[in-house]
Amino acid sequence: MCLQWIGRKELTINYNQAAANTRVVGALIAQFITQLRTTSQAQYGDFHLIGHSLGAHISGYAGERISRIGRITGLDPAGPRFEKRDPKVRLDPTDALFVDAIHTDGDSLIQLGFGLEQPVGHVDYYPNGGENQPGCSKELGQHWFNLKTGGIEEMTGGVACSHMRVLDLFTESINSNCNFVAQPCSSRADFQAGRCNTCGAGCANMGYDSNIQQPLSGTYYLSTNGQSPYCQS
16 A cells, blocks of 8 residues: 655645644554555555655654554655654654655755755665756745745755655656666765766665565665656666
């Protein structure tokens, strides 16, 4: 079973309040899953939660309340208020039997990055280094982000392009026969220096089929195109 795109529009009113609500929403989703298990005899291991941005952490809170939920996929997990925080207050590998995350906008908040850079899953993917995605641009002179109130204004394709690109990448991983093959790599610097061009101990497929290759662990990097089709393999 799959609950998709949790939290896709959460950045439209007040970010601080939305971030504070993630624990409550996660608890409600956990109740919903428990009810589905009771009424349909579905097993917790059958569930796959897919959450974008704050939805990734919501999925983590849901998984924290349910023993041995199958899988959680975090799509560019939100960074502000979660970066470098205790695992208890963000998505982490203990929240499901398999946790994978795709990072597409892990730049600093000052650079208008809305995603989280640090690894949060059993496997973390960093397409194009995990921050500025090809075909996207950021105009730092525009005051999109109000640091005092936490309000985010006009979340349009420009400033949020890299943050939203992850949705296209994950969708393409479902609909395309092309695999997003990612190489093991320890850092963005190594990736950008061209030191991660081989599979070494093994490559991984970013996206929906990521769990097929279990057991996997670590950080993986890959390049994509700047427009659809994004897969280069």
